[in-house]
Amino acid sequence: MKYAKSWALLFASAMLAVSAQAQKSASDGIAEYRAMLADGNPAELFEAKGEDLWKQKRGPKNVSLEKCDLxxxxxxxxxxxxELPRHFADTNKVQDLESRLVSCxxxxxGFNGAEIAKTAFGRGEQANVTALATWIAAESRGMKFNLPNSHQQEKVMYEVGKRLFFMRSGTHDFSCASCHGEDGKRIRLQDLPNLTKxxxxxxxxxxxxxxRVSNGQMWSMQLRLNDCYRQQRFPYPLFGSDATVALGAYMGVNAKGAENIAPAIKR
Incomplete structure (x- = not known):
């Protein structure tokens, strides 16, 4: 009986080691896959479009965005x-990159900002906002995140974002923290980063x-957050909502010191 227990413990230990190695191998394989894809990241096409849109005279006023203050x-x-989201004095609001671009x-x-916000993702001026955001993000590639958090409204948005991150609701009683609130979580082969730090x-x-390789689309943070809400079985918060900007403020402040690799490539 003594030897049987010893072999059982040894077998269990071996299985745990094999399982850990298999998980590590899966993660390594995904990382290698992304690295190969990054050599020809289609985001470069959106970068080029965004740069052109920034310099191009457009809209009812036939003006470029080259005087836009980000x-x-x-x-x-x-x-x-x-350094986004941050507070802007001219709008007296905390804005992320996409909502700030719409203001500009x-x-x-002379565009109608409300109409742009209501346009479906990937269409019309919404597609242009995504291209602009892609190029602007690329211009800060390799830099470290350092969001300002001294203005009272920035502090409020951070706290609102934190509460929204942990708020459980919907038909499945999910929150952002259900997937991204602690270390070591994964779904299928996908590692889930802990976004509370x-x-x-x-x-x-x-x-x-x-x-996104899986659907051949360029996704901004606004679309990423809206899709997270969809996966939680929440209603869409809509483009540029206070909820998505607050979540961006919370995650962005928490990401202080992290290196920007956007535009990245995802499965």
């Missing part, structure tokens, strides 16, 4: 992405916008 002064793009398109070019360089908040 937080570092009119027309300054480099370094802006890794409205004030500088800095998850590491190029992970989570520091990887979007990203090109």
């Amino acid at each position: 937080g570092k002064g009119p027309g300054v793009v480099k370094g802006a992405f890794v 398109m409205e004030t500088l070019q 800095n998850p590491g360089d190029g992970i989570g908040f520091a990887a979007w916008p990203a090109y």
Whole structure:
């Protein structure tokens, strides 16, 4: 009996080791797959389109976006992405990159911001906003996230985002934290980063916008968050909502020091 127990314990230990090695191999395989795909990331096409849209005179006013202030002064793009969302004095709101771009398109070019916000993702001016966001994100590639969090509204949005992150609701009683609230979680072969802290360089908040290989689409952070709500069986919060901006503020502040690799490539 003594020997039987010893062999049972040895067998169980061996199985745990094999299981751990298999998981590690799966993660390594996915990482290698992404690295190979990154050599020809289709996001580069969206980057080129975004740069062209930034410089192109468009809209009812026939003006470019080159005087748009993304937080570092009119027309300054480099370094802006890794400091968003942030408070803007002219709108007196905390805005993320996409909602700020819509404000600039409205004030500088004469577009109807409300109509752009209502347009379906991937269509019309929404597709242009995604391309612009892709290029602007790429201009800060390799830089570290350092969101400002000193203005009262920035502090409020961070706290609202934190509450939303942990709020359980919907038909499945899910929250953002159900998947991204602790270390070591995975779904199928997909590692789930812990977004309550800095998850590491190029992970989570520091990887979007990203090109989705599975559906051949370019996804901004706004679309990523809307789809997370869909997966939780929540209603869509809609483009540029306070909820998505607050979640961006929460994750962005938590990602301080993480290196931006956006636009990345995802499965």
